[in-house]
Amino acid sequence: MIAIETRGLTRRFGKVIAVDDLNLRVPSASLFGLIGSNGAGKTTTLRMLAGLLQPTSGEIVLNGQVANHDWREMRRQIGYMPDFFGVYEDMLVWEYLDFFARCYDLPVARRRRVTDELLELVDLAEKRDAYVQTLSRGMRQRLCLAHALVHDPQVLLLDEPASGLDPRARVEMRELLRELGAMGKTIVVSSHILMELAELCDSVGIIEKGRMVTSGRLDEITRHVQQERTLRLKVISDPSQAEAALRDQPGVGQIYEVDGYLEVAFLGEEEATADLLAALVARGIKLVSFGEVSSDLEEVFLRLTKGEVA
Amino acid sequence: MQARPRLAGNPIIVKELRSRMRGARAFVMLTGTLLLLGAVSYGLYRIVLSTSRYTNAPLGPQIGQALFNGLVFLELMIVCFVTPAVTAGAISGEREKLTYEMLLATPMRPTSILWGKLVSALSYVLLLIFAAIPMASLVFIFGGVAPWDMLKSLVVLVSVTVTLGMVGLFMSAWLGRTGQATVLSYLAVLALLIGPLLVYILVAVIRQDEPPRWILVPNPMSALFSALTAAAPSAGSDNIFWGIGMALGGNVGVLSGRQTGIPRPLYHYSLPLYGSTTLVLYLLATRLVQPTRRWRVGWKEVLVVCVLFVVLGGVVVMAFVITADRYDTGVTPVPTAVPAVTLPVPAKRAAMNLPTLVPLPTELPEVASPSLALLPAPAEVGHVAIYAAMEPGR
Numbered sequence: 287m288i289a290i291e292t293r294g295l296t297r298r299f300g301k302v303i304a305v306d307d308l309n310l311r312v313p314s315a316s317l318f319g320l321i322g323s324n325g326a327g328k329t330t331t332l333r334m335l336a337g338l339l340q341p342t343s344g345e346i347v348l349n350g351q352v353a354n355h356d357w358r359e360m361r362r363q364i365g366y367m368p369d370f371f372g373v374y375e376d377m378l379v380w381e382y383l384d385f386f387a388r389c390y391d392l393p394v395a396r397r398r399r400v401t402d403e404l405l406e407l408v409d410l411a412e413k414r415d416a417y418v419q420t421l422s423r424g425m426r427q428r429l430c431l432a433h434a435l436v437h438d439p440q441v442l443l444l445d446e447p448a449s450g451l452d453p454r455a456r457v458e459m460r461e462l463l464r465e466l467g468a469m470g471k472t473i474v475v476s477s478h479i480l481m482e483l484a485e486l487c488d489s490v491g492i493i494e495k496g497r498m499v500t501s502g503r504l505d506e507i508t509r510h511v512q513q514e515r516t517l518r519l520k521v522i523s524d525p526s527q528a529e530a531a532l533r534d535q536p537g538v539g540q541i542y543e544v545d546g547y548l549e550v551a552f553l554g555e556e557e558a559t560a561d562l563l564a565a566l567v568a569r570g571i572k573l574v575s576f577g578e579v580s581s582d583l584e585e586v587f588l589r590l591t592k593g594e595v596a
Numbered sequence: 597m598q599a600r601p602r603l604a605g606n607p608i609i610v611k612e613l614r615s616r617m618r619g620a621r622a623f624v625m626l627t628g629t630l631l632l633l634g635a636v637s638y639g640l641y642r643i644v645l646s647t648s649r650y651t652n653a654p655l656g657p658q659i660g661q662a663l664f665n666g667l668v669f670l671e672l673m674i675v676c677f678v679t680p681a682v683t684a685g686a687i688s689g690e691r692e693k694l695t696y697e698m699l700l701a702t703p704m705r706p707t708s709i710l711w712g713k714l715v716s717a718l719s720y721v722l723l724l725i726f727a728a729i730p731m732a733s734l735v736f737i738f739g740g741v742a743p744w745d746m747l748k749s750l751v752v753l754v755s756v757t758v759t760l761g762m763v764g765l766f767m768s769a770w771l772g773r774t775g776q777a778t779v780l781s782y783l784a785v786l787a788l789l790i791g792p793l794l795v796y797i798l799v800a801v802i803r804q805d806e807p808p809r810w811i812l813v814p815n816p817m818s819a820l821f822s823a824l825t826a827a828a829p830s831a832g833s834d835n836i837f838w839g840i841g842m843a844l845g846g847n848v849g850v851l852s853g854r855q856t857g858i859p860r861p862l863y864h865y866s867l868p869l870y871g872s873t874t875l876v877l878y879l880l881a882t883r884l885v886q887p888t889r890r891w892r893v894g895w896k897e898v899l900v901v902c903v904l905f906v907v908l909g910g911v912v913v914m915a916f917v918i919t920a921d922r923y924d925t926g927v928t929p930v931p932t933a934v935p936a937v938t939l940p941v942p943a944k945r946a947a948m949n950l951p952t953l954v955p956l957p958t959e960l961p962e963v964a965s966p967s968l969a970l971l972p973a974p975a976e977v978g979h980v981a982i983y984a985a986m987e988p989g990r
Binding site for chain 1: 607610611614615616618619624662693694695697698699700701702703704705887
């Protein structure tokens, strides 16, 4: 079942198109990563999904319901955590959660239970009676996440939940998201760092200048992008001879010489790679090393969004 | 989608009151205000004591009235300068502190958000007003002020508070910046306090005549003093507040014997004006706090708004009709000679021994003496009637 779907979602701010004809499909009970550089339109998209921003055109379907007039009811299904947020002054941690629980009309008994349970979940139980403004950044981030959970929503929209956190807090936040994912919630989480979401998300969408560049399961995207491999070989015979031999092979693109190595852009599957190696050896090229330069996710991301950010 | 504000359990009220009353600040300010009011009352008491002439009029009521007028005037000033400060940041503060989005992402209705903000901000100002009631009640020792007068001035004070609070809240929702909203709210308060007076004086200067009293209707000071005129000193009326009050209440005409325009006390018009202004601003603000589809109004909402205005209009008309017999100017002139002018007292009020404003004939009766005529003016039964003597033919 699809939890969130957008059809041709577009938002303009004056002449600037922040989100351009975005089509998104997030299956329920899955973790979806929305990845893009700063200003790519992630926040705008999430705000529209949370009902805080009116789309210029296009529509949003939440759990099979078209979101149009009755946002009030829709909001009960959504927990939203903005990227930048403040906390109320002069408020205790439990009062903060209690306030949002009241906003969602939770009855007294449930309010009390939910507050304690959530503080336990986000590991703030011992800070229950502390003032909110005394919390550290990581704690505030977790408290904000807790606030988005008071009404036990099916869909969570988290805008850069790990931004500004130290590595340890990042790991904690990631564990928390994993835990929530295991609870069967649909989570859309945005980040400008692909690595951060790589092992966490079931699927990702890469967004650039308001457009969805690609989306799908992460390994699929990687494979798709990585069809063009970079091979690195060390030749001890004459390099120009090797170059000439390489040129004769199908699928070979640019050839560079880097630090005594030859780097070859090669289009082909593993089978073709093996064939290339065999052909080179057959031509009498003396190879001491032949391998693939593994392109990591960051490189995938850069390649997908290359040159598009001004 | 409209107007179902909950007082009990409105999350914003609970939150704001918890935060506001936490710590010493709120109590220190309340104590300070009461001390100020007390000090001013004592000062007034000494002034009235030292300046009063020993006439045959009793001194007690004079002191009571001076104290009471001084106190409510001071309270009005406090209301005018505290209310914008506590409401102008209500919505814009949430925006500036980046808490607003999270609040809007909840299913709370815009009306509930506004209602919660208004009630929680005003509750503190109202606390300042109500905390002063016991102290103001000291004037009952001196007499000269009826509980009814106190009730009337309270009603005016509270409605001024609510109106100014709504102005601040509207500015806050509209401008989105606390600084701008505060400045504009104070400008609005100043315009209300000074604007009508300036126009009034200007009209007087240009026309070289008594300006129409309705110009003063929007002025909170005029509304307050028009509610207090019954408490104006009956004799030996030389305390400052009486003169100011008469002038602000648009009752200069009474002093000079040439009252023009509307026959009722000004606050009868001020209160409906404040009520409708508050309602309009509230409704506009409910649109302004919505994140999406701000100005898309459904027919249901239009219907609710219509009903609200009909109810408000109905209440005002009812009030005017019920009190009509007290203020109706369509009284037939009394044809008899001057000393025989009788003051008709409505039986019910006479039985309750309450002060009553009675209309006097607008047409001048024939006067035996050619040099003196009596002009009609509102007068108090139980007090000495105020008459203005003028030469005939003017």
